[in-house]
Amino acid sequence: MKIINICNRVIEFSFYFLFFFIPLILFGTTSELFEFNKMWFTFGITILISVSWIIKSIIKKQFQIQKTPLDIPILLFLLSQIISTLFSWDFHVSFWGYYSRFNGGLLSTISYIALYYAFVSNFTAKNENNKIETLEGTKMVKNVLLVSLMSGVVVALWGIPSHFGYDPTCLVFRGTFDVSCWTFDFQPKVRIFSTLGQPGWLAAYLAILLPISIYFFIKNFKHKDNEEKSSFFDLKFPDKPKPILLSLFYLSSIILFSISLIYSVSRSGVLGVLISLGFFVAVYIWHRYKKSSINLPILIILAGLIVLILSNQTLINLKFDIGSEPTNIAKESSEQIQEVKPHVEALGGTDSGRIREYVWSGAIEAWKNYPLFGTGVETFAFAYYKYKPVGQNLTSEWNFLYNKAHNEFLNYLATTGIFGLGSYLLLIGYFFYLLFKRLKYAVLKPQENRLPLLTLALLSSYISILITNFFGFSVVIVNIYFFLIPAFVLLQEKLIDPERKIMIPKTVSENSDSSKFSPFQWSSITITALIALYFLYTLYVYWDSDKLYAYGSNLDKAGYPQEAYKYLHKAVARRSSEPVFKDALIVNNANVAAQMLLESDKVTSESAQQASAIAQEAINISNELTLNYSNNIVFWKSRVRMFYTLSQVDARFLPQALEAIRRASELAPNDTSILYNHGVLEGQNGNINEAIRVLEKTVTLKPDYRDPHFALGLFYHQAAVDKNGKVINQEFFQKGVDQMQFILNRLSPTDDGAKEALKSWGKL
Incomplete structure (x- = not known):
């Protein structure tokens, strides 16, 4: 039906917008340029997707949620966040998230989980004639990843000039193509951060994209004329781009991401890339070697990429990311603690690794006092004040406000207790268990099994998230990938059974697909649309x-x-x-x-x-x-x-x-x-x-x-x-x-x- 098709297209393009615009969005007039606006855009997109999904369900007279192998870990994790919020030191902060960031609050977690289920539920459905109503799941996954690469290229092109003193952000907000709009302690000439807000956040984002760009390059490079070539966008363009142009695009993205990563001077980012790419390359080479079909040009490019990163930045000379990020153009704005001083670590000060030890120690101490459910979702800023180690006072960041533990795992431990961290680790661990079951046959018996290259790339990206999160904390775009990469893999590996769904009601009448809507359906659609408009208006007012x-x-x-x-x-x-x-x-x-x-x-x-x-x-x-x-x-x-x-x-x-x-x-x-x-x-x-x-x-x-x-x-x-x-x-x-x-x-x-x-x- 026409309205259902419209809803499907809204859902499809909303995901494209999500992955393309989230890394790019920033505003110079809000209290925080980057994360606040990215989180708000995510909330808005989630509302659009959800309302389209609900309206589609009203028309079908049945609401369907796709069951997945990760349902129990996800629901346990959500339950841990809800309980921690209810017993929080600060319910408002736990529900919305720490002000100016918001990522990590209960509302953001609900949004990410809603996006996960919206994706798996709307791109695997079939009608009674067994025809795909929307884009088939694997095609949608590749489309989203291609959109991600395009956004990543824009991010890299935006950030690289700032290393040489020409920042497009200053041009947009100040009209001067230089870096004068940033304070002395946030100089992109020292460490670029592009549209992400902090060098470590940029590096974490690029670490996710690098294995994906390598996958597309390899896949496009080895196409034969008689093989089916995936379209660039699956949007019915009149002519498909030539493979050579796509190869150049993918190779350019790899180079741009690598250069941007180097200029970010992020130890956690480089470490994440080296480990994730090391895993990717090792599995790929092993599989190709056993099949006696190593592609020498691709091997040279992959090896050269790793050598490039290692030769330009040793881990000893890189920086972990501790402290704050630039929150406003030309002037630090709206810090809630007046005594907080600007970030100086990149330009001098106590070694970030030493500072991180103190912050981690404070997180563990907070957990010891609130072992089950923690101090409350996103309340680390308050918990750390209470349990701040004495040694922190002897560092250059003795008076900083830390609203995160600079370790995602310890942050969950301190703020949501053993239940929160345990369910988080269960989600990660079970996802790895499912993947390794799939990959082990390709690794152990490569002659008999194909290598699921995209799955390997996505797993490598996921590993990079865990590495960068271990030495830092997630931001909006990283959390989106954290929750959506499992959805991509489950669809790609056909680990989701389209027949296993939660259906409300369980059965529908035979004329449920009638083109004529009942007054109840029209009323439900109207009410749903009005509620969505109210939520969107509330976000705008906020x-x-x-x-x-x-x-x-x-x-x-x-x-x-x-x-x-x-x-x-x-x-x-x-x-x-x-x-x-x-x-x-x-x-x-x-x-x-x-x-x-x-x-x-x-x-x-x-x-x-x-x-x-x-x-x-x-x-x-x-x-x-x-x-x-x-x-x-x-x-x-x-x-x-x-x-x-x-x-x-x-x-x-x-x-x-x-x-x-x-x-x-x-x-x-x-x-x-x-x-x-x-x-x-x-x-x-x-x-x-x-x-x-x-x-x-x-x-x-x-x-x-x-x-x-x-x-x-x-x-x-x-x-x-x-x-x-x-x-x-x-x-x-x-x-x-x-x-x-x-x-x-x-x-x-x-x-x-x-x-x-x-x-x-x-x-x-």
Whole structure:
């Protein structure tokens, strides 16, 4: 029927759009350029596919879900994510995902699983005449992979010029064909990231595509004239591209992917490629050798590719990817933790492998305290603060916010417990079991069995995902491949029985295919379409509100709180259920209120009343956030900033700032930045002895941190003298002097603050 055909085409092309556009999508006006927009596009595509699938089912009067060998592992994994979300430290974060990323939240997992079942259910169906209603599964798989290669070529061509100082992203968003739109610490001339957002993410993506491009090159290269050649797109083009042109395209893609991988300078990416390609080449050569049909040109190309990667970048000189990625053009935007500093590892700093050890250690410690279901899906940012290893304070990234464990497996362990990691490993392990059952005959008895080359390539790509995920974490496009590659392989190897389906209802009447729709069918189709439109509109409102939030946050951080005020209020008004928007608003409100009251020459009773109302609004919102999200340390830190800012115009707010920082210290007992601020606030509230105790702990945890040494010296001195300035405690007086001398001797010989203090104390 016509509507069913339309639905089939929508589903088909939605998958093409998914694999082509996800790697490419980025926007310069959102709070995060890359992952946020890719995740939102994935949500939108999932809605389109799902609604088309449902409408098709309504017309057929039966909803069919294809059963697959991976059903039990997938459902167990989904169940683990649901349970972990229900018991999460932060339900909102677990459901939606960590703000700005969103990948990894329960909603994203549901989307990936929905895409998996949509693919296997819609490209294996047959009608009663045994004719294919949609593209046959194996053809669809090859089409999607070809689309993936085309997208990958665009990504590579977009990224390679940035290595030489010409970034198309800057041209699009700034109108300058250079790299000036990126901050100094995110220079693509050092490590390219193209449209993916981080060098490691680009490398992980390319590692997936390389075995696939090699497969198509080999397959096209060895075509005989009498063999059936697969069309380039299976879209009924008038003329099929000549094999030589396809070979050039595939070879070019291999070269472009390899060059981009080298310029990404990613240790995990190169390691993933070497292991996955090593596996691919070893199995391929073994099989061809046993059949005495090794193709020398192909062997030379494959060997040359591996040598090229190894000779240009040794694993010793490469970098693991730790830290943050560029989140906005020209300026770091909307980081929820103000003290977080930009990523410096690529340009210097502590070895990333050492930093990774600390992050992994924190993940394991979090799991030990929440062994069954973890701290909650995507709550690692909060869990790591709680269980941060002391050694992290001695690295160059001592004050970074880690919202991932930089190991996908440990991330699942910490946030979803042994149930989450166990079901994740079961899914991977059972998929490998199914594949190796298929491949072993081709390997053990190559003379009698053909080598399923595409399956081998897809397995190699899957192996690369596991390698890069082990040293990092998945992003949107990687997770799409993680869930869809098994679908591709199951269809390719005919491991799915089209007759085994979940059918609701189990039987339909004989006239179920009638061209006339009943009123119930029309009503169901209309309701389904309206629900889909509502979901799409909700996504748009959320995305548009984020742009307001991003702009307002940037204005506030740039020192224009009153200009930012209206944008942040609009963001909250449009998406009142997003706590991150409210968190930015409370800080802005405090800045606006303080600014209004500090302008003494302009203060009137009316403006004072208005400032008081704005401050009270901030307090009310902060009360709401810290009550509903009591384990979210980000909101407690914002509460400290809010009360401290207000205390600059009204000292009565200072005790409330102290109360908030004490709670923050409980949530982050080894975070020296929080401890430093805690100590200072204790002292400002008159608790000198407690201030000294907290600051002594701070300098013990991080001896090279100048600010707590300076504050500790001041409080030692304050405790050592009476109100007339006479020394009454010689021990504390000397400790204060020692702190200032430590700064000058060990940290900064030209420190003016320390010199001035010693001079005023008569010690310089």
